[in-house]
Amino acid sequence: MENLEVFALDARMRRASGSIPYASLQWSRRFRKPGQFSMQVSRDVYDPSWAYIYCDDRPETGIIQKVQTDDDDFNSEASAGVDIVTLSGFFLEGRLNDFVFLVEDVEDFNWKYTPPPTRSFDPAPRDDPKAWASSGGFIYTEGPSGELSGYDPVNHVQKPLASSVANGDGSVTVTDLTGATYTVHPIEYRNTPNYYLYTDTDDDGSHLYSIGFDGTSATTPDTGEWSTWVTDASGSTWRKWNDDPDGPWFRTSGVATREKVASQYEQTEEYKYFTRLKNWRTSTDEGWSKVQIRGPWQRTELGDSSRADDVAVHLTDYVQMFFQDTMHYAEPIFACSKRAINPSLKRLGDLVYAELESDDASCRIVYNFEQDSYLFEIWKGVDRTQSQSLNPWAVFSDEWGTLWDYSASIDTSNYRNTCYVLYDFEEPVDVVSVYEKSVLNARSKIENDYTSPIDPGALKGYAVRYKHSRGYVIARLADGLNDSEVYLDIRNEKPDFDGEWPRGVVDEMPSISDVKAKYASYIATFEDRGIDHLRANYGAVVNFDTGTLSPEDYMERWDLGDRVDMAVNALGLSSEAVIVGIDETYDADKAEIRPIIGDELLTHEQRNALV
Secondary structure (H helix, E strand, C coil), rough: CCHHHHHHHECCCECCCCCCCCCCEEEEEEEECEEEEEEECCCCCCCCCCEEEEEECCCCEEECCEEEEEEEEEEECCCEEECEEEEEEEEEHHHHHEEEECCCCCHHHHCCCCCCCHHHHCCCCCCCCEEECCCCEEEEEECCCHHHHHEHHHHHEEEEEEEEECCCCCCCEEEECCCEEEEEEEECCCCCCCCCEEECCCCCCEEEEEEEEECCCCCCCCCCCCEEEEEECCCCEEEEEEEEEECCCCCCCCCCEEEEECCCCCEEEEEEEEEEEECCCCCCCHEEEEEECCCCCCCCHHCCCCCCCEEEHHHHHHHHHHHHHEEEEEEECCCCCEECCCCCCHHHHHHHHHHHHCCCEEEEEECCCCCCEEEEEEECCCECCCCCCCCCEEEEEEECCCCCCCCEEEEECCCCCCCEEEEEEEEEEEEEEEEECCEEEECCCCCCCCCCCCCCCEEEEEEEEEEEEEEEEEECCCCCCCCEEEEEEECCCCCCHHHHCCCECCCCCCCCCCHHHHHHHHHHHHHHHHHHHHHCCCCEEEEEECCCCCCCCCCCCEECCEEEEECCCCCEEEEEEEEEEEEEECCCCCCCEEECCCCHHHHHHHHHCCC
């Protein structure tokens, strides 16, 4: 396996280096939280303009957050050494934790966002155009060595050029590989912080291509059919290039297409938005796949997080509200569980990762250098276990020869299989009428147990009779072993709805049917809580280190987030597991790939049945 090729980007996402000749690189990918990287380079290689570390072969982009210089002029043998610069930081997903929810009601929240850096948001004057547009809609950009390269934004393909000749008026005459010659015009984007590339599909199927600018600071538009001004509904003026100056257009960051597709439920057509995402697992279709994304952000599209809805929809809503139109947002292609979300006093990133964990899903922010755009995506790995037949299997086993240099141990010294859940709380029984001559039954085990004579007098009000519920529930693992006991004391705990019924005499008759149902549901959870207590604190302790695995099938037959089969037959361990982390380490001598299985090596039942 060859070393991972990376290069640096500056603060405006412009390429700031060639392939970096690093001394060592650690690329730590994570499924349940943002990953991170660490890289060592010699001082003569590092440049202070570096802000990001980008890799064409991985979905992650590193943010340089810490720079450390070590003066190593002489080593222990007193020979000349090399000064080392260590760069480290989180991947782009770490940006999600820049935002905090302070209140539960999002309508009361003061939404704000900081656009992520792009070459498109370059505030510096650029007197020498670095991009050209043809009347056919193709875009041409200047590379690091001054060469021109073309791009077809509709078919998503590069257009290599055989030659290019600069003209005196600023245009360029280009010749492609077929021998066709035509003139492309410069795109002048001086002081234009909002710079967008658009593509669109008209009703008749003809393609429209446009590059839009914030017209408040743009220069006078060039003449010609390929250039025109447009004004959107908000009054912002934009400049665009397309085949049809009067055709429709839309605003979105990066490169996207709007296509008319058949509606899923009706015999009609509707517009959908698409972009492309690099497929790091295959080289087919030029390594790119088509991804459906949301359209331009509108606050009216915000769902109610207190309503039980698809978690992926809720979370994408939140991310889109914070980052708005500075990113694309992939439409989830799988269903997550439906439940309400309470984001109060949580960081955005922590909330997203925590809510997705139960669905074996994760999130990522992919920066597309070629398109200068960001994509937020909620994604899942691939099921590669032997219990399914759709995908090739991935089995890590000592007997199969796919697992070596590992270490594993089982410790059952703290194992317990029986838990007594101790409880004590007040529970409503029924409602009685209280009269002037009503008296409490002092010997009753029921509180508010009023009795009334034949002539009770005038009605004073109503009281809820209630009892003290004390006792225990036994939670038992079905492991076939003798009892080994422990207890869980929740006697000081009160349910959240404890204050929903009165203890004294009230004027109006209270309704307790709903609250009694809540108590029944509350009691029904005790056994599960006991089981969870056993599994979390008294299970068999399994320590497992996969060691270094063969990189041959990495990212082809198995990858981060995949569910795979693990089997250590020497200890009798066998289970399905999700790969929750992958550490890639590269240096001058070797490349190592080490997956992290985490706590999912064994299911709870298997873990607690070990003896």
